[in-house]
Amino acid sequence: MKKKLVQTRKIVEHLTTTYESYVSFHEADPLGIVWHGNYIKFFERGREEFGRQNGLDYGGFYENGFATPIVNVNCNYFKSLKYGDYYKVRTSIVKTVTAKIILNYEVYNKEGELMCEGETTQVFVSREGELALYAPSFYIEWQQKVKYSE
Amino acid sequence: MKKKLVQTRKIVEHLTTTYESYVSFHEADPLGIVWHGNYIKFFERGREEFGRQNGLDYGGFYENGFATPIVNVNCNYFKSLKYGDYYKVRTSIVKTVTAKIILNYEVYNKEGELMCEGETTQVFVSREGELALYAPSFYIEWQQKVKYSE
């Protein structure tokens, strides 16, 4: 089982965060393993933890006149978590010069094995529904504050 | 296994509606049966079908200045639907003189056996967050239009 995406990405190492939890009964499917679509929820929990720890506030985007819709989600599955299993989600931000927020997620079990890896891509859209070709200034400021480019 | 609630309720027979579907893989749990909490989603689908067929429009409530939050949900489970099973939800409105919308849901399998039965209670809350002690006039009008009291 190999790490696919993250090895081909330049991520901002010092911003990577970890979210930990246990698989709940309602997250497992008739095979007793996490239903594949539920990892998208685990990614979202990872993304929210990333936001909390790094001060990236989605509400703040909104107040500044932008939504940040997800335009792509992608996930490669390697192994399966079972009901009751501990897991952790490592969330990393990918370096990009485009007006996008690309986050990479790796889900590990207790033994540190990679269960799946995925990515979400978000863009900036104004209140009028227009796609921003340049990242809004408050996002640039956030990048500077957290030393995104170092 | 017996029909519990609906036999003790006065329902408006001619307004009862039926929603039909199949159990999807992601709705079943490690025992291969519908996870108990997912029946609350089936109830909501029943409630939405009830609204579509009887012209009870929740958006309309909103425009008229009211939200209709659910203040109680209750469900008794008798038998289990499995992945792939056909099911139908019969949704009935309960007669009440209080300022509440009480809906009763019965979920049946293909053989017509009762899987579970539940109820939701909704109240009317103004935009200021105040509980309405009397049903709003547009709800009364809806009741008259559909012959709720006959």
Place this chain on the structure above:
Amino acid sequence: MKKKLVQTRKIVEHLTTTYESYVSFHEADPLGIVWHGNYIKFFERGREEFGRQNGLDYGGFYENGFATPIVNVNCNYFKSLKYGDYYKVRTSIVKTVTAKIILNYEVYNKEGELMCEGETTQVFVSREGELALYAPSFYIEWQQKVKYSE
């Protein structure tokens, strides 16, 4: 806002457990608040935490030849959690002499206000699908170990 059920129940105080988390984006509805059916998931997380802390292992039931299906779930809603809100679930076991596991759940926000309160009732069913009229011996042993009756 009043505590309804738990005040009328005899609970085993020293077994009450607490589960803490934050409301995720996918748990909130178009009104920006937790969708009412998702509290059933919060109850399950509370129930699982109760099991982990008090050594009540559902897998163990299975190995001992019993399933413990939920036959009733009930929830009263008082206030609403919003996206991003911290919450905690207090899970208590109710004293009963019947062959049932009755758990009570209270969901609180950061300020300690009661958001909702619910209950689940589980019975013991043998592998042959027969309802147990007496609690199985391994459950009685668990009750003794945790001083359920004191």
Place this chain on the structure above:
Amino acid sequence: MKKKLVQTRKIVEHLTTTYESYVSFHEADPLGIVWHGNYIKFFERGREEFGRQNGLDYGGFYENGFATPIVNVNCNYFKSLKYGDYYKVRTSIVKTVTAKIILNYEVYNKEGELMCEGETTQVFVSREGELALYAPSFYIEWQQKVKYSE
């Protein structure tokens, strides 16, 4: 809004199926639109409808000694469905000579606009957990029955 993946894929036209439904309240997020992860559920409903209409039975795989886990899911989002919206999922099977089942999903609104498009890739795994390098014979038989190669 552009069709991305399906234009670069060779699909088996006469096997494409359609699943239709309405967006339920619990599928919409605080922005009032379908939460992005819920489209993975819509894909599964499309996949199940594809199976029902084309006689591709996942239970049958199991009886024949194989599981068909999803190893990749991918989705591109173009526009948003709102609460109450009608939608349909067009599910197509992609032509491949590898031992994989690749399905393509397109979600359309009532006006026929493309909301999102995605793909799932499934492999064949034996009961011993070994990846099959060649498609199992019963899958080849299914392909012949439905004229997959024509």
